[in-house]
Amino acid sequence: MEIREFAERVLLSTELALKVNAISTEMTDDFPGEAVRVEEPNRPPNLQFAERRAAPRLPSPQSLIDPRKRAVAHHILANHELQALEVMAWTLLAFPDAPSEFRHGLARIMVDEQRHTRMHAERAAKLGVQFGDLPVNCYIWKKAMDFENVLDYLAGLPLVFEGRNLDHTIELETAFNAVGDTRSAHIMRAIHDDEIEHVRFGLEWLRKLKPEELSDWEAFEKHLHWPLRPEKARGEDFQRQARQQAGMTDEFIDRLESAEDTTHKS
Missing domain, CATH: 1.20.58 (Methane Monooxygenase Hydroxylase; Chain G, domain 1)
Structure with missing residues (x-):
């Protein structure tokens, strides 16, 4: 397909x-076609x-x-x-x-x-x-x-939403275990492990596509559209090791962990 x-x-x-x-068939990319921006996904009622x-x-x-x-x-x-x-x-x-x-x-x-x-x-x-x-x-x-290019996507989806999920998955695993729901906890752990690889993918492609003169952090910040911002890329239980496994530098992780919202936008 x-x-x-x-x-x-x-x-x-x-x-x-x-x-x-x-799907069970192998993916090919021989005909990527013209650019199309779909306003809203089709879904069942x-x-x-x-x-x-x-x-x-x-x-x-x-x-x-x-x-x-x-x-x-x-x-x-x-x-x-x-x-x-x-x-x-x-x-x-x-x-x-x-x-x-x-x-x-x-x-x-x-x-x-x-x-x-x-x-x-x-x-x-x-x-x-x-x-x-x-x-x-x-x-x-x-x-x-609001994504205008692939770098916007990489900063927004893998590095904010999936990055935040590195923390949320563990928070929920802990919460489900606390009430004895080990099946739900196992689901959260499995997703957490996948998210590490998804964040790694996003970071690796950010590095490949960003201007060479920009650091990882500078490219990340530059391609975020409000209200997405660095502090949105973390939860309450900050998973440093997971981010290291995803390939983030210690400097990037430190800046992410300490990022604060200094704006007054709503």
């Missing part, structure tokens, strides 16, 4: 199974984007003792993974002139995102909530609509 066809399948299909089930305030918030760690709350958490996380998958597909269509090696690598990461979506959706269903039973927000998707 052509990478473009794969991206169109993920982004434009209204059937969830077509969006998140892996029960997964259409709702107003952000209509979608439930991630339950507190203490509330996860309730199986229903754990189901809600997995439902929210399934939508996060689906949005990341859709943004990656959008990127392949929006920037067909990106290096083919990058496009192949991104397509491989999309297979991980498909699996993550299925894992969360299946766990939510096991706990009593079908994926699509609750309203879902479009926060990740909307932020991606």
Whole structure:
């Protein structure tokens, strides 16, 4: 299957199974096509984007003792993974002139995102909530609509959203273990391990595509669009070792850990 066809399948299909089930054929990139910027992904009716305030918030760690709350958490996380998958597909269509090696690598990461979506959706269903039973927000998707080039994508999606997930996955693993839900905890650990490689991919391509005179940190900051900013790339339980495994320098990690929001924008 052509990478473009794969991206169109993920982004434009209204059937969830077509969006998140892996394909068995080898990917080729012989016909990347013309640049297309899709305004909104096609989704089944029960997964259409709702107003952000209509979608439930991630339950507190203490509330996860309730199986229903754990189901809600997995439902929210399934939508996060689906949005990341859709943004990656959008990127392949929006920037067909990106290096083919990058496009192949991104397509491989999309297979991980498909699996993550299925894992969360299946766990939510096991706990009593079908994926699509609750309203879902479009926060990740909307932020991606500001990406003007591949470097914007690399700074925003892999290094902010997936970078932050290096922390959130461990926070949630701890929270699920605390209430005795080892299956949910195992899911979070598996996703954490994948995220290390996703962040590594983003960082390696940032280094390849940025101007030589810019440091990693300078290129990262330069290609962030408000409200994305360095402090958004970390959670509460800062995972330094995971970032080292992803290839970040100690200087980059130190700056990320100490980054503060000094603006007053809203």
